[in-house]
Amino acid sequence: xxxxxxxxxxxxxxxxxxxxFATLEIVIxxxxxxxxxxxxxxxKWQGQGEAPYNxxxxxxxxLIRSGQFSPVSIDELPSLPSNDREIENYSTWARLxxxxxxxxxVAEFAPGRYEVTYQLIDPLRGQITGGMSEYFDEExxxxxxxxxxxxxxxxxxxxxxxxxxxxxxxxxYEALTGERGAFLTRIAYVRVNPDENLPYQLxxxxxxxxxxxxxxxxxxxxxxxxxxxxxxxxxxxxxxxGRSEIFVQNIxxxxxxxxxxxxxxxxxxxxxxxxxxxxxxxxxxxxxxxYVMDIESREVRKITDHWRIDxxxxxxxxxxxxxxxxERGGLPQIYRIDLDNGRVRRVSFNGESNLGGVVTPDGExxxxxxxxxxxxxxxxxxxxxxxxxxxxxxxxxxxxxxAPNGSxxxxxxxxxxxxxxxxxxxxxxxxxxxxxxxxxxxxxAWSPFL
Amino acid sequence: xxLNKVLQVLLVGASVLVFAGCSSTSDEASESSETTxxxxxxxxxxSAGSGVxxxxxxxxxxxxxxQIRQREERQQRYADLRRDHVLYFDFDNAAIRDEFAELLAAxxxxxxxxxxxxxxxxxxxxxxxxxEYNIALGERRAKSVVEYMESLGVSRQQxxxxxxxxxxxxxRQSNERAWSQNRRAVLVY
Numbered sequence: 001x002x003x004x005x006x007x008x009x010x011x012x013x014x015x016x017x018x019x020x021f022a023t024l025e026i027v028i029x030x031x032x033x034x035x036x037x038x039x040x041x042x043x044k045w046q047g048q049g050e051a052p053y054n055x056x057x058x059x060x061x062x063l064i065r066s067g068q069f070s071p072v073s074i075d076e077l078p079s080l081p082s083n084d085r086e087i088e089n090y091s092t093w094a095r096l097x098x099x100x101x102x103x104x105x106v107a108e109f110a111p112g113r114y115e116v117t118y119q120l121i122d123p124l125r126g127q128i129t130g131g132m133s134e135y136f137d138e139e140x141x142x143x144x145x146x147x148x149x150x151x152x153x154x155x156x157x158x159x160x161x162x163x164x165x166x167x168x169x170x171x172x173y174e175a176l177t178g179e180r181g182a183f184l185t186r187i188a189y190v191r192v193n194p195d196e197n198l199p200y201q202l203x204x205x206x207x208x209x210x211x212x213x214x215x216x217x218x219x220x221x222x223x224x225x226x227x228x229x230x231x232x233x234x235x236x237x238x239x240x241x242g243r244s245e246i247f248v249q250n251i252x253x254x255x256x257x258x259x260x261x262x263x264x265x266x267x268x269x270x271x272x273x274x275x276x277x278x279x280x281x282x283x284x285x286x287x288x289x290x291y292v293m294d295i296e297s298r299e300v301r302k303i304t305d306h307w308r309i310d311x312x313x314x315x316x317x318x319x320x321x322x323x324x325x326x327e328r329g330g331l332p333q334i335y336r337i338d339l340d341n342g343r344v345r346r347v348s349f350n351g352e353s354n355l356g357g358v359v360t361p362d363g364e365x366x367x368x369x370x371x372x373x374x375x376x377x378x379x380x381x382x383x384x385x386x387x388x389x390x391x392x393x394x395x396x397x398x399x400x401x402x403a404p405n406g407s408x409x410x411x412x413x414x415x416x417x418x419x420x421x422x423x424x425x426x427x428x429x430x431x432x433x434x435x436x437x438x439x440x441x442x443x444x445a446w447s448p449f450l
Numbered sequence: 451x452x453l454n455k456v457l458q459v460l461l462v463g464a465s466v467l468v469f470a471g472c473s474s475t476s477d478e479a480s481e482s483s484e485t486t487x488x489x490x491x492x493x494x495x496x497s498a499g500s501g502v503x504x505x506x507x508x509x510x511x512x513x514x515x516x517q518i519r520q521r522e523e524r525q526q527r528y529a530d531l532r533r534d535h536v537l538y539f540d541f542d543n544a545a546i547r548d549e550f551a552e553l554l555a556a557x558x559x560x561x562x563x564x565x566x567x568x569x570x571x572x573x574x575x576x577x578x579x580x581x582e583y584n585i586a587l588g589e590r591r592a593k594s595v596v597e598y599m600e601s602l603g604v605s606r607q608q609x610x611x612x613x614x615x616x617x618x619x620x621x622r623q624s625n626e627r628a629w630s631q632n633r634r635a636v637l638v639y
Contacts (some may be wrong), residue, residue, distance in 0.1 A: 079549040194622065221617035223581055242570075243612045244585065265589055265613060277534060281582065288586040309586040332583055356580045369580055376578065396624060398580045414577070414624050440622075443581065 034429045035070035037097050038063060038176070042074065043104040043118065045084035051106060052114060053161040059102065062169035062183045065208065065423070066407060067430025068150065069176075072090035072096055082147055084281075086120050098147065099152065100176050102168075109155050118168060119173050120150040149175045157418075162210065168421035182403040183207065186447040187223040187410060188215075188234055188251075189421065191437035201439075202236060204251055207446070209434060215251060225445045226269045226278075234258065234445075235269035235278055246280060248295075260293070270313050270322075279303070279313035279322055290324050290337070303337060304344070314358045323347065323357040323366065334368055336384060348381065350388045354400065359383055361406045365426070366393075369398050378411050378424060401446040403425075410444045458593045475612050522572035537595070537626040539575070544590040546598050554595065557637055558602035566607065572636040575628035581615055589612030595635045 040060045045051035063069035074080075078092040082105040085095065093101055104118030126147035150171050156164045164183065170181030176261035187209075191201045198217035202225060216222065220239035227234060235248045244266045249256035260266045264283035266337060271278055278293045282300070290303040290313045304310040308327040315322055321338045322359040328335075334348040334357035348354035351372030359368050363383065370379035370390060378400050394413040401410050413422045414431060419440035423432040433442075452616065483493055535548035546554065561567060573592030574583040591612035621628035 071556070132562075221614060223585070223617060239612075239614065264611070265585055267585045281586070282585070284587060288589065309590070312580065312582045323499065325580070332579075355583050359480050371579075396577060418578075419625050 002147065009336060035064070035068055035392075036099050036176075038069045038071050038172075039077055039093065039098040039101040039123075040071045041077060041080055041082070041101065043106050043116070044080070046105055046107040052108075053106070053165075055106070055116070055161065055165045056102070057103070058165035059163060059169045059172065061208065062166060062181075062220075063172065065180070065432065066173060066183075067168075067423075067425035068173070068407070072098060083117070084119055084126070084278070086143075087121065087126065090123050090147075093121075093412055094127045096123070098123060100172065102172055104168075104343070112158050114156050114158060114161075115153060116156050116164060116168075117153040118151070120172055121200035122147050122149050131226050155352045162206075166206070179407065180405045180449070181445075182405040182407060182449070183406060184450055186231070186450065187401075188227065188236075188445045188447070189441055190222050190225065190443040191220075191439045192419075193429075193437070202234070202249075204234075208216045208317060215249060215254075216256075222443075224268055224443060226271050227445055227447045228271050229273055229275045229448055231447045231450045235271060237267050246278075248278075259295075259298075264288075268312050268317060272315050273317060273319040279315065281311045281313065286315050290322060292322075292339070303339070303342075314356075316359045317361055317363045323359060326359065327357045334366070335382050345384070347384050349385070354379075355398060358400060358402055360402055360426070361404055365406075367402055369400065378409060380426065380428075389428060391424045391426075392422070392431065394422055394431075397441050401444050403446050404449045410441045410446050412444060460607065478540050524559075527549060531556035532560055536634050537638045538630060539591055539635070541586070541629070541633065542579070542585070545592040546594060555597055555602060558604045560597050561604045561608050562602075563600070566609050567610065567639065568610065570610050570638040572618075573584060573611065573615075574632060574634050574636070575616045575619060576632045577619065578615045578629065579616075581617070585615035586615050588615045591633075591635050595637075 024288050037377060040063065042056045042365045054142050060071040063071055074390050076096065078089070081103050083103055088150040100117060101121040101123055103121065104116065107115045109115040115197045118426045129147055144411050152171065154164065166183040168335050169183040173179070173181035173183070185207045186204055187207055188202065188204045190327055191203050193199050193201070198219055200222045202216040202222050203212055204215055215234065216242050218238060223237040225234045225236040232252060233248055233250050235246060238247050245258060246260040246266045246269050247256055247257050259278070260280065260282070262284040264287050267279055268279040269278050270280070276295055278295055278342040280291050280293060281288050282291050283289070287307050287309065289305055292302045292303055303322065304324065304326070306326065306328050308331070310324055310326045313322045314324070320340065321336050323334055323336050325332050329346065331353035332355050334354050335344050336347050337344045347357060347366060348368060348445045351370045353371045355370045359365070359366060359385070364385045366381050368379055370377050370383065376397050377389060378391050378397045379390045381388045391409070392411070392413070394415070396414040397411050399412040409424050409426065411422055411424070412419055419442045420436055421434040421441050421444050422432065423434065482551050531553050534553055537546065537553060539545070539547070557569070561569060571592045573588035573590070575587050579587070589611060592613055596609050596611055599609060619628070619632040
């Protein structure tokens with residue numbers, strides 16, 4: 001057999017690289033009017049000269065991108081307080097209609113280290129109590145500050161400003177929605193630059209496209225990145241040896257390992273929720289079927305056995321069953337198989353066909369690629385069957401991946417003849433495009449909580 | 451298959467005619483092609499020159515000579531066809547279109563005469579549908595070519611398959627034209 005990929009020109013890069021490019025920029029296309037107003041007051045810098053970092057810019061962007069919040073413009077704020085004591089009249093804040101007021105300050109603690117203090121204030125509660133803790137003191141009642149929803153102080157390294165800003169966003173989001181924020185997460189994706197000599201690149205970046213790093217550059221296609229549940233490793237498909245093979249790579253150490261190289265297709269890896277197994281598609285016995293590999297022993301177990309295409313395995317959050325796409329009924333549809341008894345049930349029924357099903361983290365919905373009238377859109381359905389809602393209106397939508405808090409879906413779409421990433425909230429109200437400066441971007445995978 | 455044979459006979463027949471025409475007037479190639487053209491288009495003789503037309507009879511060959519000639523003909527035709535390595539498919543379909551039967555016959559013939567030669571058959575799809583589904587569809591196309599070649603007599607050992615799905619389009623655009631060129635199988639020696 002003639003092998004073309006005998007010499008591998010695959011390079012792995014160190015994450016330690018200093019360069020950072022904001023190559024993904026978010027263009028919100030839909031639905032900000034449904035977002036709830038919030039006041040994000042610029043944090044007061046208590047030192048000389050310019051503030052070392054604009055925390056509130058990052059926090060404001062995070063909150064906008066969540067699709068849930070719409071920060072009020074700074075010009076409309078009644079004043080620029082840095083803590084609750086500096087808020088003189090809560091009524092003016094309450095009249096803004098904001099659900100929360102984020103205030104804070106930054107002071108130098110030691111060279112390269114800064115003390116960041118912030119509070120999230122409920123202006124309506126403040127309006128009722130007057131936010132006057134002293135008043136209650138004089139009456140002999142315990143200090144009552146229930147208008148302060150969150151108050152924290154931390155010492156932060158100047159290299160971790162951005163990360164800390166995302167952490168504040170997480171706190172604000174959780175305080176106001178009751179759901180965990182997903183701002184300290186990452187996305188992995190594949191970039192294709194046909195003009196470069198290593199056109200296929202596996203990238204990882206913060207969820208907002210910042211701190212983009214190449215994990216692998218290859219002369220041959222890369223596909224289907226899938227995160228390990230602890231967020232330290234990626235499984236993916238590489239064609240570097242002239243055929244599809246599944247690799248696993250540690251994203252911190254660059255250490256990588258060839259996991260499968262069976263004859264035929266080796267594709268669509270999906271990590272089990274407990275991290276011990278990898279579901280995948282192999283066609284070593286003829287037709288593509290779903291298999292589960294025990295990562296420790298490397299033993300593969302055949303899960304489905306059908307002469308037509310079975311592909312795109314995806315674990316339910318309890319790890320007891322897999323969703324997969326199958327052509328067994330004619331056109332591709334989504335099915336579920338119980339791993340202990342092998343029972344198969346069809347899950348999707350809407351439109352011409354449905355592919356790429358993933359169960360949401362809460363187990364209550366399934367997100368899929370729906371083909372209807374020849375066009376492909378991202379849709380959500382109650383799990384296992386029930387209400388069906390088409391979420392996107394973009395073109396050739398595919399590869400949906402759900403944020404670990406279930407609030408948002410990142411997917412691949414086509415815009416002006418190029419593949420780009422896009423976001424849509426779980427209710428379809430918020431939609432954004434993430435244009436790339438160069439190349440096509442595809443196969444996004446949202447990391448677990450990090 | 452039946453259709454394929456009929457096509458072969460027709461093509462061989464057509465080339466016999468061309469062959470005969472050329473061999474008789476090879477010493478005056480340019481002039482004869484001019485006249486052939488004229489006679490084909492049915493142009494009248496009032497144009498320049500003496501207005502004569504030349505014709506030719508078929509050379510009489512023994513059955514053996516005829517077979518050799520036909521074989522040489524076919525080899526030449528197959529060699530020409532083999533310069534093409536790509537065949538195209540319909541949307542979401544892995545059936546070999548009739549128009550590519552001759553192309554595959556040419557490659558099969560070559561592989562059968564050269565048992566040491568191996569070929570990689572790549573399956574590709576357009577960008578519609580999910581990448582993971584398309585990998586499977588691409589493999590189905592490659593397999594469809596392999597099985598077709600096998601039915602023509604090529605040894606399975608000479609062929610390997612690889613599916614690239616939608617990952618290696620020829621035309622990086624999102625329209626029918628681009629898609630129809632991207633849905634393909636490629637024979638790589």
